[in-house]
Amino acid sequence: MSTTPPSPPAAVTVVGAGTMGHGLALQFARHGATVVLVDHRRSNLDDARDGVDDTLDFLGSAGLLDADTDPDAVRDRIGYTLDLPTAAGDAPLVVETVAEDLDVKESVFEELAAHAPDEAVLATNTSGIQITDVAAAVPDAADRVVGCHWWNPPYLLPTVEVVRGAETSDDTVDRTAAFVEAVGRDPIVVERDVPGFVWNRIQFAVLRECVHLVTEGVASLPDVERAVRDGYALRTAAIGPFETADLAGLDLFRTIASNLYPHLSDADEPGPLFDDRIDAGRGGVDDGAGFHEYDDPPADVIRRRNRRVAAIRRAVED
Known part of the structure; x- marks a missing residue:
């Protein structure tokens, strides 16, 4: 029996x-929705219009x-305004993506x-602030507050x-997942409101170990970068970690994990690899330098x- 797509x-x-x-x-x-994009600065809206183009x-x-x-x-379906109350007045879905500051989000x-x-x-769209903390600002509407992290x-x-x-109510989770699916995206339902959710917990676990390897002199920063980008991540674009373990055998992975886990980083601070660069004005691509140099x-x-x-997405989909 076929199901009607959301x-x-x-x-x-x-x-x-x-x-x-x-x-x-x-x-x-x-995907056909009429969108109103809201900001508190006209210049941000002008930049957003250029970004859409x-x-x-x-x-x-x-x-x-x-x-x-x-x-x-598509362009015609997007409006731009400074007027948040009016913009929110008729929308069945509102997505907030302002600064990662709880006070700002609460407001x-x-x-x-x-x-x-x-x-x-x-x-x-917070990437790390817990949804329960955001919802605390609106207790009468807390059942309708949900994370939607793109x-x-x-x-x-x-x-x-x-x-x-x-x-958050089941209905809110279900409706949000359906909205996401309807615009060509695959919803991952995070059932527990833990810091960092799923994506960032994995991303920062990998980054912490990369920082540890460089700091301890195990390998150079460029070589660790290539090991992840051209090795681990390339394979992970095709199969996930649990499927990888299945292919190699759970006994083997359990043995390796037992031997390796005690030696992995458990650092609770980012450390000098970040601090030294930030102090030197190498904050990333906007500064022309971070972990790498940027001429463009x-x-x-x-x-x-x-x-x-x-290119990777097209290759994976093929």
């Missing part, structure tokens, strides 16, 4: 017009737009609870974490990253 929300409000905000707006608009051009050149997608129609959710429809899903860039990466807070503008570095991700 329908995208008719209207979506995205709060926060940064990198994630314009990417989320674009993904929903690609650039991303549509990139997706078209990368062959990642459906043949029947009209880029102009936004207080406005959303006051102005969004009573049945609206109130979602946060991975960057949201128009390329296919999975989205749907995170249940302590008060940040936008060019991001485009190069996106081209690589798009």
Whole structure:
């Protein structure tokens, strides 16, 4: 018996017009939703409009737009405003993607609870703040507050974490997962509201061990980078860790784990590999240097990253 695929929300409000905000707006608009993108600065909205244009051009050149997608129609489905109360007034789904600051998010959710429809899903794209803490700002609407953590860039990466807070209702989780699925994304339901959810706990566990290997002189930073990018991650793009263990044999992996776990990093601070670079003004691509040197503008570095991700995604899907 066939099942009816979920329908995208008719209207979506995205709060926060940064990198994630314009990417989320674009993904929903690609699938027919009318989107209002809200920010507190007009300049951020102008930058977001340019970001939508650039991303549509990139997706078209990368062959990642459906043949029947009209880029102009996608653009027309996205509105831009400074008026959060009005923007939230009719949307069945609101996604907040402002700064990773609990006080800022609480202020936004207080406005959303006051102005969004009573049945609206109130979602946060936080990557690490616990959903229960965000929902505490709106106790009367806590059952409608849910994590909806998209991975960057949201128009390329296919999975989205749907995170249940302590008060989040089953209906809210189900509706959010259906909205995500309806716009071409694969929902991962996170049943326990733990710090970092799933993606960031795995990402930072890997990063901690990489930092440990470099700091202890086991291997150079470029070689550790290549070991992950060109080895571990390349295979992991095709099969996950549990499937890898199945293929090698659980007995073997249990033996290796028993021998190796006691030697892995258990550091609870990022350490001098971060501190020394930050103190030297090497904060990342915006500074022209971080762990690596960057001669190109940040936008060019991001485009190069996106081209690589798009190529890997096409290869995996084939």
